[in-house]
Amino acid sequence: MGVWAAESKFNSLRGTLRAGEPPTVETADGRRVEVDGDDQVRGVLRDKRVIGGEVEVLGQLDPKGVFQAAPIHENPLFMHRGGNRLYVTYWCDICAIRTRTPGICWCCREDTELDLRDRKD
């Protein structure tokens, strides 16, 4: 089971992340698709540092037309920058702790930084 196999069970939604409740992804052809997911996914979708960027979400469209992101442990969230597809992670420089959702570091209680990476760990 490589990366390809792990991702193949999900569809991909790519476009510009727009703020709102719920947040939406605006695709290249101008469609706006509502996106949702687990609590950690929701945190990323509401991060001001991610909003307005080109994102890719892996998941499935539900019957209501909402794109449900895969659980955070499936690494469903990417940003596209400079031709690269980057995993969305958050990093505490003080503790060298990496998380998947924005917020304060559980160790030192400082804010974590958005840290886009070309590999997931």
Ligand SMILES: [Zn+2]
């Ligand atoms: Zn810390």
